[in-house]
Amino acid sequence: MHESLSLWFQESLGIAVPVGKLVLIAVGAWLLRRLGRLLIRRLSTRSLVPSDVVAGLQRAASFLITTVTILLMLQQLGVSTTVMWTAFTGFAAVAAVAFFAAWSVLSNIFCTVLIVTTRPFRLHDHIEVLEGGDKPGLRGEVIDVNLVYTTLRETTPEGGVESVLQVPNNLFFQRTVRRWRNPGSPPLGLS
Numbered sequence: 001m002h003e004s005l006s007l008w009f010q011e012s013l014g015i016a017v018p019v020g021k022l023v024l025i026a027v028g029a030w031l032l033r034r035l036g037r038l039l040i041r042r043l044s045t046r047s048l049v050p051s052d053v054v055a056g057l058q059r060a061a062s063f064l065i066t067t068v069t070i071l072l073m074l075q076q077l078g079v080s081t082t083v084m085w086t087a088f089t090g091f092a093a094v095a096a097v098a099f100f101a102a103w104s105v106l107s108n109i110f111c112t113v114l115i116v117t118t119r120p121f122r123l124h125d126h127i128e129v130l131e132g133g134d135k136p137g138l139r140g141e142v143i144d145v146n147l148v149y150t151t152l153r154e155t156t157p158e159g160g161v162e163s164v165l166q167v168p169n170n171l172f173f174q175r176t177v178r179r180w181r182n183p184g185s186p187p188l189g190l191s
Contacts (some may be wrong), residue, residue, distance in 0.1 A: 022076055115145060
């Protein structure tokens, strides 16, 4: 009986000590967050930190404390810090590549929404996207606006040869755009 009680106590202790460490880490993090908020608030009331920076400082401190807490808890559970670092850097690298790969498309989609809502030009307007103040740029009649491109029909004056230009929509917000309306359209600026 004494041996079984001793074995049960050792097994319980083997579970209670790691759980106790996790609880101690969590309580320490909670206290540290409260102390950080109090310190930031006190610095704000003494005008050492501008009031519009307080929320950002509190979020940054909270994020840092939470991240360190999670890492300490995982370490207590036996997860190797090398494995955690490798997983984090791998995830960050994949996320960065995905973000930059999708950035151009997302930028064009957002600019399409702006084109539709602000209407800097409409279908059948003649526009020119200027490269600089004095340099000629892309020029043509707007024949289509989709999520990524605005399609311009370009006609050369000498032979009347037509070509089609697909201009990324974000370019209209990076360059100056000159526009002309077709005859019979409402005057510029009224719609």
